[in-house]
Amino acid sequence: MAPVPRRIVFAVLGLLTLLLAWQAAFVRGGPFVMPRPADTLWRCLALVRDGALWRPVALTAAHALGGFAVGAWAGLLLGLAGGAWRDLGATLQGVSTIALGMPPIIWIVLALFWFGPQGATPVFVVAVGVAPVVFAATMAGLHDTSPALEELATAFGASWRQRLFEVRVPQLAVAVAPALATALGFSWKIALMAEVIDAGDGIGGAIATARAQLDMVDTMAWVVVALALLLGADALLALAIRPAAGRSRP
Amino acid sequence: MRFALEQACVRLGGRIVLDGLDLALARRGITVVMGLSGIGKTTLLNAMAGLVPLDGGRRRIDGRVAMVFQDARLVPWQSALDNAGFGVRALGAGKAHAREQAAAWLARTGLACEHWYKRPDALSGGMQRRVALARALAVVPDLLLMDEPFTGLDMASCTRLRDVLRQWAAERELAILCVSHDPVEAALLADRIVVLGGAPATARVDLPVSPRPADAAEAYAFAAGFMRHPEVAALLASGEEDHPV
Numbered sequence: 421m422a423p424v425p426r427r428i429v430f431a432v433l434g435l436l437t438l439l440l441a442w443q444a445a446f447v448r449g450g451p452f453v454m455p456r457p458a459d460t461l462w463r464c465l466a467l468v469r470d471g472a473l474w475r476p477v478a479l480t481a482a483h484a485l486g487g488f489a490v491g492a493w494a495g496l497l498l499g500l501a502g503g504a505w506r507d508l509g510a511t512l513q514g515v516s517t518i519a520l521g522m523p524p525i526i527w528i529v530l531a532l533f534w535f536g537p538q539g540a541t542p543v544f545v546v547a548v549g550v551a552p553v554v555f556a557a558t559m560a561g562l563h564d565t566s567p568a569l570e571e572l573a574t575a576f577g578a579s580w581r582q583r584l585f586e587v588r589v590p591q592l593a594v595a596v597a598p599a600l601a602t603a604l605g606f607s608w609k610i611a612l613m614a615e616v617i618d619a620g621d622g623i624g625g626a627i628a629t630a631r632a633q634l635d636m637v638d639t640m641a642w643v644v645v646a647l648a649l650l651l652g653a654d655a656l657l658a659l660a661i662r663p664a665a666g667r668s669r670p
Numbered sequence: 671m672r673f674a675l676e677q678a679c680v681r682l683g684g685r686i687v688l689d690g691l692d693l694a695l696a697r698r699g700i701t702v703v704m705g706l707s708g709i710g711k712t713t714l715l716n717a718m719a720g721l722v723p724l725d726g727g728r729r730r731i732d733g734r735v736a737m738v739f740q741d742a743r744l745v746p747w748q749s750a751l752d753n754a755g756f757g758v759r760a761l762g763a764g765k766a767h768a769r770e771q772a773a774a775w776l777a778r779t780g781l782a783c784e785h786w787y788k789r790p791d792a793l794s795g796g797m798q799r800r801v802a803l804a805r806a807l808a809v810v811p812d813l814l815l816m817d818e819p820f821t822g823l824d825m826a827s828c829t830r831l832r833d834v835l836r837q838w839a840a841e842r843e844l845a846i847l848c849v850s851h852d853p854v855e856a857a858l859l860a861d862r863i864v865v866l867g868g869a870p871a872t873a874r875v876d877l878p879v880s881p882r883p884a885d886a887a888e889a890y891a892f893a894a895g896f897m898r899h900p901e902v903a904a905l906l907a908s909g910e911e912d913h914p915v
Contacts, residue, residue, distance in 0.1 A: 568741070569743070569745060571739075571743075575719055575735075575736075575737040576757040576760040576809070577761075578760040579760065579762075586759075587745065594747070
C-alpha cells in the first residue's frame, strides 16, 4: 500500500487540532459558548436524515450561482465594451474602482433598503461583487494582447475567425479565468453573509433563525453545513480548473 | 526575379533603418543576410514579409510567403501539432487536414511524436524551433523568411534542420532568405550571402557561395576566406557602430 502523503497527514492533524480546540471551548465555556462537537455533528446528520438540509442548500446555491452568473456576464460584456471604446472603458473603470472598494456589507445594507427583506438582496450583492472583478480582468486581458502573436497571425494571413478564436479569445480566457474562479469562490461567502443579515432563506437564513432562538447546536450545525458547501465548491472548482490549465488540446 | 525589394525605405520609431535597399531573390536558392546586430536584418525580413510598411520604394512578392521568427513564437495554448498546423489552417484547411500536414512536417524536422501533443511550455527551445520551422514549411511556401532559425540548437539539430531545408529547397522551387550571424552556418546553408551595412542600411556585399562547401571543413575554409574579404571584414568586424534597432 502506498504511504499516505505527508501533506495529507498534516492537514488531518490540523483538522483534529481544530476539533480539540472546539471541544476545549465547550468544556471550559459551557454550551452557550460552543456546543459539544459530537452534538453538532449529530445535528448535521439529523438535518440530512430529515431532509431539512436540502432546501436551504439549494437556495444558497441559487443565490451564489445566480448572482455569479449575472455579475460575470455583466462584467464580461462591460469589459468587452470598455475595451472596444476607450472613453467608455475609462468611464466604467472609475465606476468599477469604486464598486471594487465598496465592502459587501455596505451593499447588503443598501440592497435591504432597495429590495426589502427576503428579496433579491443575496443575488444582487453577489452580482455587484462579481461584476467589477470580471470587468477589470476583461479590460486587462484586452489591453494585454500579445503584439507578437498578432504579428504571427498577420504573417501567416490568418482570417479574422482564426485570429479571434485561436489568438484573441484564448488570450482573454487566460486573463479572465482566474478572475472567474476567484469570483465564484467569494460568491458563496457573500451570498451566505447576505442571507444571515437578511434573515431570509438559505443556509444563512437558517443560521440567523437558529441564532435568534439561541440554539447553539443548530447554529453550529448550519455553520458546519456552510463550511462543507464552501470547501466542496472550492474542490470542484479546483478540479474543473486543473484540466483546463494543463490541457494540450489533443 | 520573383521576390524583390526595390529602393526600399523603412522608418521605425522616427529612425530610417533601411534606405534605398535593393534585394532581388530568384525563384530557387538560399540567401543568407548578415550584418551587425541592430543594422536592420530583421526589418529587412519584415519588409519582405509585408509586416512593416515601406516608406519608399517597392515590394514585389509573387507567391506564398512563410516566416520563421527569431523567437519560436508558438501559440502558448496550442499543442505542438496544432501550432505546426497554424499556417495550414490560415490557408483555409480544416483542422484534420492541417494536423496531417503538420504531423508530416514535425516528423521531417525530427520532433518525436511523443511531443506532438505537448504545449510549448513543455518543449525545449530546440523542440520549439523545430515546431516553428514545421509551421512555416507546412504551408508549402514559395518564399521562406527565417530570422536566426538555428540559434540555441545543438550541432546535430542544426545539421538536421539545415539538411531538411536544403533538401526541400532542392525538391521544389523555393526561395529562402535567412538571417544569420554565423559565417560557417551561412556557408553550409547558403547559395549567396548578402551583408548589410551603413546607417541607414543597404546591401553592401553580395557574394555567391561557390563552389558549395561539401563538408564542415570546406565550410570553415570558405567562412575564413569570406571573413577576410576586405569589405566584409570592414562591415562585420568593425562593430564600432551601435545600432539601436
